[in-house]
Amino acid sequence: MLIDVITRAVRAHGDAAAVADRQSSLSYRELDAASDRRSADVRRLLPGRERPRVGIQAGNSVAYVVTYLAVLKAGGVPFLVDRASGAQETRVIQEDCGLDLLVHEESTPVPEHGSRCGVLGTGPLHTTRFAVRHDRPDLHDETEVCRFTSGSTGRPNCIEFRGRAVHRAAANWADGTGLSGGDGILCFASLSNGLAFNTSLLSAFLVGARLHLGSGLPTAGAVSRMLRGSAATRLVGFPALYESLVRRPLSAEALPDLRTAISSAAPLNPATKQQFVDRTGVPLQNYFGIAEAGPLTFARNPLTDPGLGQPLPGVELRAGGDGEPGVVEVRSESMGTRYLNAPGAFESRVGADGFYRTSDVGCLSDGSLVLTGRTSQVINIGGRKIDAVEVSEALAGAPGVRDAIVLEVADRHGTSALAAVLAAAPDLDPAGPRRHVARRLAPYKIPSLVRIVAEIPRSSSGKPATAALRRMFDDSENVQ
């Protein structure tokens, strides 16, 4: 069981510092005791429910980590829900997955059919309980943790993970990246995201490292203050964090303890990486990982590596050769089992030899994975994957909109942005459809750039004319 692995690790490190946010901190001993108390609170809220399904929808905090451990100790299955999810998205997740309980922040817009049950233990997180649904999909017998990935059908896919997969993801990451008990990790990625979940949560506890949790926007000012205050040796964040750091004055002297910086989830601008390294002397690792299979690569020599590094322990990769890219396929010890709410979809991507076919195209160059493209049109804005179908459907439901297409374009800063082309009357104010989406979906799913047309340009087969749609956004002034 995963909780046995975690409990052994936590108890091995005693009074060493375990986890901290800006308001509080716990030693390993205190983390163990706090999660024991909180697990009793979880059980009290869900009497008689077997293997309760508990969603955790909150920002990074000590309370989040305590709750995660507490759910496992209570014999439950934690479902890590994106904090930014809107009420409708959370309702879809709750109904699709049959959540029994949602642990959330006071301000979280929770589904209206749930019963608010007050704070969990002494707080600060709140709880909302849901009636038992007897027709909910059965969990796989060995599932111990569930996380989500953007689907391509208008609903997020819920990935089921065995405890062993979660454990191996963390252990192989710690082993393959040289993480040790002397390290302190400052993590600004959300714990519900694979970037944080795999590099920072259990991996820190396995080796007895300190985990410092940043929340809020990862601006250079906030990150550098926390780095100095925590004396962290590792920094974990999305590319936007590093873009912010290089926009501000930054020098090696300001970050005396930092040894490694880690980015993933979205392409890292090579110029950003080079500027960061030049100014700090700290290697910036841009590793490859996917939600369904965990962290997959790490560069042994990040300053000279041509790509995203070599396979981590427990990972096998297949891709094209130099000059001949192919679909990237992976077999890993950290692989998920299936999608709880999309039967057969996960399995259809796994071959007879156990390799998972990713949506990435690339090649192995001197053993390092170099990505060259993608086979799907999943949109990636700053590390957040967005299902274009979900946003298009929401926009098409707005008053005055006859049709909608959502796509990813480069904005005038040279950064990926979410764009929409709406078929509507020319005097339609884009603020209306944006507000319509804002009431339904997470804020990052609201298109930043909108064009209004009489009809969506389509090919003779009826497919949207992507090239023509993209050209509509070419007129933005480039400010970089």
Added chain:
Amino acid sequence: MPASPDDIRSRIVRIVLGSAEGDLTERDLAAAGWSLPQVSYSSLAYIRMIDTVENELGVYLDPEEESDRFETIDSLVELVSQHLREVADA
């Protein structure tokens, strides 16, 4: 000479517009009651805006503790002005 409130406001508006992805105009902001959430200001735009304010005006904006004061141009101007006074008094 210290910047006047009007100077600070015009600089903040310029920075907010310049940090957006591209479509936002001062007219859009005014029509939305100078509210950034009402114009769907993105998190990436917020990060660019905060960086630029810190670079140009030399004040630190705390995205965790002060985020509720980033919501309108008026509250942003008030926050930045407060920090500028603190810097001047230090």
